[in-house]
Amino acid sequence: MHIPDGILPASVCIAGYAIAAPFAWYSLRQINRLKDPTEELPKASLLTAAFFIASSINIPVPPSSVHLVLNGLLGSILGYFAFPAILVGLFFQAIMFGHGGLTTLGVDAVMMGVPALVAHHIFQLRHVFRQKLGEKLATSIFAFLAGALGLGLSAVIFFFLVITNIPSGFDAQTEQAAVYGLTLAHLPLMLIEGTFTLLLVAFLQRVKPELIERRG
Amino acid sequence: MKRTFAIPLVLMSVMGWQVRAIAHGVEINYQATEAIALQANYDSGEPMAEAQVSVYSPEDPSTPWLTGTADASGRFVFAPDPSIPGNWEVQVRQAGHGEILNIPVGGEEGVLATSADGSREPGASATDGESDSQIVSSTGDNLSLPQKGLMAVSVIWGFVGTALFFLARKK
Numbered sequence: 001m002h003i004p005d006g007i008l009p010a011s012v013c014i015a016g017y018a019i020a021a022p023f024a025w026y027s028l029r030q031i032n033r034l035k036d037p038t039e040e041l042p043k044a045s046l047l048t049a050a051f052f053i054a055s056s057i058n059i060p061v062p063p064s065s066v067h068l069v070l071n072g073l074l075g076s077i078l079g080y081f082a083f084p085a086i087l088v089g090l091f092f093q094a095i096m097f098g099h100g101g102l103t104t105l106g107v108d109a110v111m112m113g114v115p116a117l118v119a120h121h122i123f124q125l126r127h128v129f130r131q132k133l134g135e136k137l138a139t140s141i142f143a144f145l146a147g148a149l150g151l152g153l154s155a156v157i158f159f160f161l162v163i164t165n166i167p168s169g170f171d172a173q174t175e176q177a178a179v180y181g182l183t184l185a186h187l188p189l190m191l192i193e194g195t196f197t198l199l200l201v202a203f204l205q206r207v208k209p210e211l212i213e214r215r216g
Numbered sequence: 217m218k219r220t221f222a223i224p225l226v227l228m229s230v231m232g233w234q235v236r237a238i239a240h241g242v243e244i245n246y247q248a249t250e251a252i253a254l255q256a257n258y259d260s261g262e263p264m265a266e267a268q269v270s271v272y273s274p275e276d277p278s279t280p281w282l283t284g285t286a287d288a289s290g291r292f293v294f295a296p297d298p299s300i301p302g303n304w305e306v307q308v309r310q311a312g313h314g315e316i317l318n319i320p321v322g323g324e325e326g327v328l329a330t331s332a333d334g335s336r337e338p339g340a341s342a343t344d345g346e347s348d349s350q351i352v353s354s355t356g357d358n359l360s361l362p363q364k365g366l367m368a369v370s371v372i373w374g375f376v377g378t379a380l381f382f383l384a385r386k387k
Contacts, residue, residue: 006316007309042379049375053368065262096367162311170268170283170309178311 001069001158001186002055002093002108005101008165016107020087023114027083043211044081047074051089055099059192061185068189071112072150073197075119076143077204077212082116083109111157119150139205139212140198147197148190155186252319254292256308263290267310274302274321296321 008016031037047070054068074082087109093099100108126142133141162179166172204211256264265288273281273296286292286308296304301322308314359367 004314006307007314038382038385041382045375045379045382049372052371052375056368092371096371097364167270167307170270174266174268174285175309175311182311 001067001112001154002090002100003104003111003158003161004098005103008104008107008161009167010103012161012165013103013107016104016110018106020106020109020113023083023110023117024087027080027117030080031084040078040081044078044085047078048085048089050074051086052092055093056097059189061188066182066185066189068193068196069112069151069154070193070196071116071154072119072147072193073200075116075150076123076146076197076201078116079120080117082120083113086113086116107161111161112154115150115153115157118153119146122146122149136205139201143201144194144198146194148194151186151193152190155183155190159183249295250298250321251293251295252304252306252321254286254294254306254308254317256286256290256292256315258313263288264308264310264313265290267292267308267314269294270307270309271296272305272307273297273300274304275300277305298322 031040034040051070051074054070057068058065059067071082071086074085078085087105090100090105090108090112094101094105123142123146126138129138129142132138159179163176166175201212254269256267256269258264264286267286267290269284269286269292270280271282271284271294272278281297281304282294284292284294292308296319298321302320303318304321306317306319308317
């Protein structure tokens with residue numbers, strides 16, 4: 001899922017940074033508006049660690065394999081903390097393991113961070129449906145949707161970025177087929193991440209419900 | 217008259233002698249040459265089977281000098297033109313994953329990579345002996361599993377430490 005150095009042309013990499021910057025700024029501003037911004041930091045820090053290590057966990061989806069991303073999970077539980085958390089996590093992944101790259105850090109941050117913010121808003125929708133569905137069911141449904149759609153949106157962005165940037169030296173058809181294959185392999189991963197988000201939210205709701213309550 | 221026929225006849229016989237292969241016989245020559253063998257793996261260790269490979273010569277870094285496909289075990293072999301010394305760029309790509317590798321061939325750059333024993337002459341091929349074959353790896357692959365594990369644990373401990381720090385401050 002991470003786009004490494006040298007895959008995208010320089011203009012796209014710069015555009016990635018240009019798009020990531022306002023999202024980072026907006027997220028930090030939202031965080032700064034909280035009563036106590038440091039209150040959420042332990043949670044954000046731990047989930048950054050989870051995000052950092054998640055990409056090392058490979059799940060075989062024949063014929064290839066995909067790895068966990070957990071951006072939807074971060075979005076639902078951290079809210080606006082998710083974007084800086086993902087940025088930090090991606091930075092460490094690129095430096096430590098060469099997973100992703102520094103030139104593509106902006107692109108990767110947009111690809112995973114923006115869907116995380118979308119996931120946050122999807123998860124907030126549970127308050128709207130609370131009356132109709134009941135507290136528990138609404139939380140479960142929207143936790144699953146946030147986890148699954150956060151990842152799904154990332155896969156779609158990845159798909160468009162890669163499919164529109166195949167350099168002339170490569171056989172476009174073969175590469176397209178490979179990209180289709182990899183994107184389809186993310187469908188089962190959507191289910192896995194959705195379920196994982198649902199389980200974690202259900203667990204937190206039982207043991208420490210204030211962790212997933214609305215902030216601000 | 218005799219002369220004007222003689223010249224084309226001589227030419228024909230000489231030419232014909234050279235292009236003998238126009239007939240159905242096939243002549244295949246071979247020569248040992250310096251070749252570069254690539255092994256492309258994902259960082260999970262799986263080979264990049266059937267990945268596309270583009271080779272760019274140092275003279276023209278924008279149009280591929282050679283394109284091809286790795287085999288099922290992620291291997292790709294090509295013979296760069298030794299008359300073009302410099303950094304040959306090899307791009308391996310599959311489904312948006314890939315890597316660029318610079319391979320020095322011949323000339324001064326070739327020496328840089330193989331100067332471990334001073335006896336080698338510049339531009340000597342790297343394949344004329346088992347002991348001389350060099351393995352160049354792109355980033356990320358040259359770390360052993362324990363190293364990677366320790367790095368991961370250190371980073372995670374950094375995050376957990378940050379969490380504990382802010383937790384302690386809260387109280």
